[in-house]
Amino acid sequence: MKDADAMVFVVDDDSSIREAIKNLVSLVGLGVETFGTAQEFLRSERPDVPGCVVLDVELPGLSGLDLQRPIIFITGYGDIPMSVRAMKAGALEFLTKPFRDQELLDAIQHALERDRAARQHSRESAELHERFDGLTSREREVMSLVVAGWLNKQIGFELRISEITVKIHRGRVMNKMGAQSLAELVKMTEKLELPTAKDQSAKTK
Amino acid sequence: MVAVLTFVCFRLRVNLTIASLLYLTVVVLLSVTYAVVGSIFVSVVAVLCLDYFFAPPLFSLRLADPLDIVALVVFLGTALLIGRLMAQRKRAEQALQKVLEELELKVQERTAELAKANDELRGEINERQLAEEALQKAQAELAHVSRVMTLGELTASISHEVNQPIAAIVTNGQVCLRLLALEMRRPDDLRTAVERIVRDANRASEVIQRIRALAKRSEPQMDSLDINEVIREAIPLVQREVFNHGASLRAELAFALPPVLGDRVQLQQVVINLLINGVEAMAPIMDRPRELLIRSGHEAGEVYVAVRDSGIGIDAKTAEELFSAFFTTKPSGMGMGLSISRSIIRAHGGRLWVSPNPDHGAAFQFTVPIYG
Numbered sequence: 001m002k003d004a005d006a007m008v009f010v011v012d013d014d015s016s017i018r019e020a021i022k023n024l025v026s027l028v029g030l031g032v033e034t035f036g037t038a039q040e041f042l043r044s045e046r047p048d049v050p051g052c053v054v055l056d057v058e059l060p061g062l063s064g065l066d067l068q069r070p071i072i073f074i075t076g077y078g079d080i081p082m083s084v085r086a087m088k089a090g091a092l093e094f095l096t097k098p099f100r101d102q103e104l105l106d107a108i109q110h111a112l113e114r115d116r117a118a119r120q121h122s123r124e125s126a127e128l129h130e131r132f133d134g135l136t137s138r139e140r141e142v143m144s145l146v147v148a149g150w151l152n153k154q155i156g157f158e159l160r161i162s163e164i165t166v167k168i169h170r171g172r173v174m175n176k177m178g179a180q181s182l183a184e185l186v187k188m189t190e191k192l193e194l195p196t197a198k199d200q201s202a203k204t205k
Numbered sequence: 206m207v208a209v210l211t212f213v214c215f216r217l218r219v220n221l222t223i224a225s226l227l228y229l230t231v232v233v234l235l236s237v238t239y240a241v242v243g244s245i246f247v248s249v250v251a252v253l254c255l256d257y258f259f260a261p262p263l264f265s266l267r268l269a270d271p272l273d274i275v276a277l278v279v280f281l282g283t284a285l286l287i288g289r290l291m292a293q294r295k296r297a298e299q300a301l302q303k304v305l306e307e308l309e310l311k312v313q314e315r316t317a318e319l320a321k322a323n324d325e326l327r328g329e330i331n332e333r334q335l336a337e338e339a340l341q342k343a344q345a346e347l348a349h350v351s352r353v354m355t356l357g358e359l360t361a362s363i364s365h366e367v368n369q370p371i372a373a374i375v376t377n378g379q380v381c382l383r384l385l386a387l388e389m390r391r392p393d394d395l396r397t398a399v400e401r402i403v404r405d406a407n408r409a410s411e412v413i414q415r416i417r418a419l420a421k422r423s424e425p426q427m428d429s430l431d432i433n434e435v436i437r438e439a440i441p442l443v444q445r446e447v448f449n450h451g452a453s454l455r456a457e458l459a460f461a462l463p464p465v466l467g468d469r470v471q472l473q474q475v476v477i478n479l480l481i482n483g484v485e486a487m488a489p490i491m492d493r494p495r496e497l498l499i500r501s502g503h504e505a506g507e508v509y510v511a512v513r514d515s516g517i518g519i520d521a522k523t524a525e526e527l528f529s530a531f532f533t534t535k536p537s538g539m540g541m542g543l544s545i546s547r548s549i550i551r552a553h554g555g556r557l558w559v560s561p562n563p564d565h566g567a568a569f570q571f572t573v574p575i576y577g
């Protein structure tokens with residue numbers, strides 16, 4: 001598990017715990033940074049790499065925090081209200097101190113994978129949005145009707161343009177969006193979470 | 206004696222005046238030593254003797270010179286007067302003697318009574334001392350019971366305080382195992398981890414020592430103390446309780462406080478008591494932050510500690526009852542905490558009182574005189 005590009009952020013008010021976790025995590029080759037309070041952590045400048053937060057659930061001022069990363073909660077004693085609170089706060093794992101080292105490392109690994117996937121997803125989504133923003137308004141109109149399953153002829157009629165022009169627009173959309181097939185374009189539309197043209201088709205029929 | 210005198214005087218042919226003075230002397234001497242009747246008898250005999258032996262015509266009871274008659278009459282009068290005076294003096298003396306004796310007796314009686322009263326008093330003092338000792342012992346026991354009860358309430362805080370270093374020890378131990386499993390030796394890292402294990406183990410042990418001191422029943426032990434240290438040791442024990450009540454605890458401790466003479470455990474008990482009370486007084490508060498503030502400082506020869514909460518506050522009527530035993534506003538309380546706290550602070554020569562805050566809640570404050 002060598003992954004120097006990933007960061008583990010440890011937030012605990014107990015310096016002994018901070019040091020110990022830092023020791024363990026850096027031993028497996030992960031980057032690690034420690035903080036005494038949640039506020040300190042929020043104020044810090046965090047590198048834009050996959051990461052996760054190991055957080056003491058008993059820290060004050062945790063409610064309503066949006067840490068933007070998967071969280072592994074650690075606690076001195078795990079009663080039910082506390083686990084509920086942790087889960088509500090978005091806990092990926094909930095470990096009771098003292099924990100087994102492998103348990104924590106597995107949880108960290110899991111969290112990093114989750115963050116990596118999330119980052120991948122958001123990166124793709126950002127790219128798609130960028131591509132989509134590069135389309136002209138006419139191209140967007142054509143695209144929405146294409147993914148709704150309309151034929152070129154129908155689209156031409158609807159938009160009052162020739163079928164040839166529809167084909168040209170369609171080719172440009174496929175090209176700009178980088179889609180190899182209609183199926184791929186449909187998937188992209190889903191990822192973009194655009195309104196489909198179904199409503200429109202219903203209207204014309 | 207009268208006869209001897211008469212014979213001697215007659216032979217020496219002393220005159221009537223000298224003889225009568227000598228007789229008078231005899232009368233005085235007799236009346237000092239004998240009863241009044243004796244002196245009267247001697248007076249009469251002396252008059253007869255003077256008449257018979259010294260007043261002419263001699264050896265007859267007749268008197269030739271009328272002046273002699275006067276002299277004899279005066280002699281008799283004087284002799285009788287002296288006898289009477291002497292008798293009176295004697296009676297007075299005797300009466301005085303009697304009074305003195307009676308007084309002596311009375312003094313003895315009174316002294317005996319006093320001694321008895323003294324004995325009784327001493328016995329009572331003894332009894333009172335025993336009672337006081339018993340009371341103190343009972344109070345110490347009560348303080349101990351309430352301390353143990355408080356510790357019971359603080360179980361969560363305490364176990365947290367012990368669990369933290371243990372968790373760190375476990376993790377550091379696992380780090381050691383991982384380091385040992387590596388092919389490459391990293392003695393420096395290993396040493397660091399082991400040193401941390403030792404440090405954290407000591408820390409856990411110190412917490413346990415502190416709790417044991419609180420749980421132990423022991424005679425009050427007066428030492429020179431830094432009250433800030435007492436507060437700093439008490440805070441971790443209530444930290445979890447504060448957290449569980451959704452409250453925050455802030456400490457504003459004065460720098461370089463003069464020492465006080467006190468029992469560390471007892472003063473810690475008071476501090477813990479006040480902090481727990483403050484936390485519980487804030488439990489019903491929903492519309493403002495639950496903030497607990499503990500301050501220390503000193504003025505006018507005293508060190509003070511104040512615990513201020515933003516809780517429900519205390520009305521004037523309750524404030525008076527607050528410190529009496531078995532008074533409680535809490536559903537689960539025994540009502541001993543403040544009463545015991547006050548008796549502890551009094552035993553330290555200080556005061557414990559409560560005052561309302563200008564905005565919300567109350568402030569409990571105690572003082573202890575500066576030592577030295």
